[in-house]
Amino acid sequence: MSIPRVLNRKNRILLSELTKTDFKLRYQGSVLGYLWALLRPLMMFAILYIVFAKLLKIGSDIPHYPVYLLCGTTMWSFFTECTQQGIQAIVVRGDLLRKISFPKYIVVVSATLTAVINMLINISVVIIFALINGVTPSWSWLLIVPAILELYLLSLGISFLLGSINVKYRDITSIWDVVIQALFYAVPIIYPISMVATTSVTAAKIILLNPISQAVQDIRFNLITNETITTWNFLNHPIYALIPIILTIGLLIFGALVFRRKSKFFAEEV
Amino acid sequence: MKRPIGTRTEINLDNDIAISVKNLHKSFKLPTEQAFGLKQAFFNRLRGIKGYKEQKVLKNLNFEIKKGEFIGIVGRNGSGKSTLLKILAGIYYPEKGEVTINGNLVPFxxxxxxxxxxxxxxxxxxxxxxxxxxxxxxxxSMYDDIWDFAELGDFQDQKLKNYSSGMQVRLAFSIAIRARGDILLLDEVLAVGDAAFQQKCNNYFARLKDKKQTVILVTHAMENVRKFCDRAILIENGKITLDGAPEEVATAYLKLWQ
Structure with a gap:
């Protein structure tokens, strides 16, 4: 798969048209339509905020905690939506695969791009909330772009790998739902990592080696407050801080290779 | 998983061959019991069951199609016609053999x-x-022509679910005939629509034939084979049993049930 073929005109048209359709269809028949792309994560945030910040009084030591929390839930929703849609993409578009010939990765990428559009809308809301909350704009805000990209590439790697297994073994979808539930507590979205660090520094370090934690903490660090504990400032050796990035790239390459090998048979097996 | 050793290549050469198929084989793995699940796959492996049986669909096909030829492919249901078409279209991979496509191929x-x-x-x-x-x-730039050809009036902004099936087919056909390719693959696309629509299909085919367009048509309608095809291929049980004049093939096809 050489670069010119991957990005040729026909594939580009297909990718953009499928993404547009996915996005349009997502909110078809609902009264509030596209607004749900905004409302869903805001409501999830409201619930978490009431339970964790108000009732359990977590996070009072972090400046701008509500925005800090919203930023985390936004990126978490992005990761879950991206992987869930991506893993299912081949099966959902099975009909297309059986009727026309095109590079199969387009289906996965278009499914995840819908999540990207949603995330872009939501991150704008986070930025507006941050400004209202008194966070001062700075050039460091631009540094969230590579962190978001990393999270996207990680989701894409997982989607390629699990999506190609899911064609034959549909159990993957259900297993992934459970894994997502568990992962939610394994990354510092609702709780501040400092809470873990007071009990066990090693546990906090392990949590920060997870690429999702690393990306989310980096985004918070650059967007909201540089008091955020990140993989870079918490793990004392820079080599350790590279582990999440290596994991992400490794998973993406491995996922893409498995996908390419299996994609020849998708049309027959789906 | 066994890797396919067959090849499908797309080239662009200035000779008179549009498609060449050599020693083409294809088989499918059909699950013998429900193998769509990790649990079943695991138990099958434990018990040493393969969980599928191999069904040979195409057995050693050889043929060539020249540029400008209108070819009919006929055969009973399940004889392997559609599988062949899907391999030519690049949807399925050839298991063994060589498929060469010369030029831009548009499948329907x-x-x-x-x-x-x-x-x-x-x-x-x-x-x-x-x-x-x-x-x-x-x-x-094509939209208005497509819409006019489909004769669907003011339905453009209605959801497709509010169209009758005949209207959907008319719309789909109007788009399909816009496709430009060196080679067209058509799988039974004419088997639908009312008399007026059938007439439009016939006109479309007649025009393709006049233009010397390379067409591969899979069909059960022998009158179309006789009317449009320059040559026809009869497939039985995954093998080519006859490759020749349309009249001869149409007669052989109808004799299958005698």
Missing amino acids: IELGVGFNPELTGRENVYLNGALLGFSNEEMN
Whole structure:
């Protein structure tokens, strides 16, 4: 798969048209339509905020905690939506695969791009909330772009790998739902990592080696407050801080290779 | 998983061969019991069961199609016609043998691929067009012609689910005939529609034939084989049993049931 073929005109048209359709269809028949792309994560945030910040009084030591929390839930929703849609993409578009010939990765990428559009809308809301909350704009805000990209590439790697297994073994979808539930507590979205660090520094370090934690903490660090504990400032050796990035790239390459090998048979097996 | 050792190559040469198929084999693994699950796969492996049986669908096919030829492919249901078409289209991989496609091939395995009932007629036209490789600008310039040809009046902004099935087919056909390729693959696309629509299909085929377009048509309608084809191929049980004049093949096909 050489670069010119991957990005040729026909594939580009297909990718953009499928993404547009996915996005349009997502909110078809609902009264509030596209607004749900905004409302869903805001409501999830409201619930978490009431339970964790108000009732359990977590996070009072972090400046701008509500925005800090919203930023985390936004990126978490992005990761879950991206992987869930991506893993299912081949099966959902099975009909297309059986009727026309095109590079199969387009289906996965278009499914995840819908999540990207949603995330872009939501991150704008986070930025507006941050400004209202008194966070001062700075050039460091631009540094969230590579962190978001990393999270996207990680989701894409997982989607390629699990999506190609899911064609034959549909159990993957259900297993992934459970894994997502568990992962939610394994990354510092609702709780501040400092809470873990007071009990066990090693546990906090392990949590920060997870690429999702690393990306989310980096985004918070650059967007909201540089008091955020990140993989870079918490793990004392820079080599350790590279582990999440290596994991992400490794998973993406491995996922893409498995996908390419299996994609020849998708049309027959789906 | 066994890797396919067959090849399908797309070339662009200035000779008179459009498609060449050599020693083509294809088989499918059919699950013997429900193998769609990790649990079943695990137990099958424990018990040493393969969980599938191999079904040979195409057995050593050899043929060539020249540029400008209108070829009919006929055979009973399940004889392997559609599998062959899907291999030519690049949807399935050849298991053994060589498939060479010379030029740009546009397949129609079905009309209205990707049509979505929740989208409007107009949105479906653009989506289907994208699947055929047309850009937004190209669709903009063709849209009115497509709509007029389909004769659907003021339904453009209605959702497709509110169309009758006949209307959907008309819309799909109007888009399909815009496709430009060196080679067209058509799988039973004419088996639908009322008499007036059938007439339109016939006109379309007659025009393709006049233009010396390379066409591969899979069909059960022998009158079409006689009327349009320059040559026809009869497939039985995954083998080519006859490759020759349309009249001869049509007669042999009808004799299958005697």
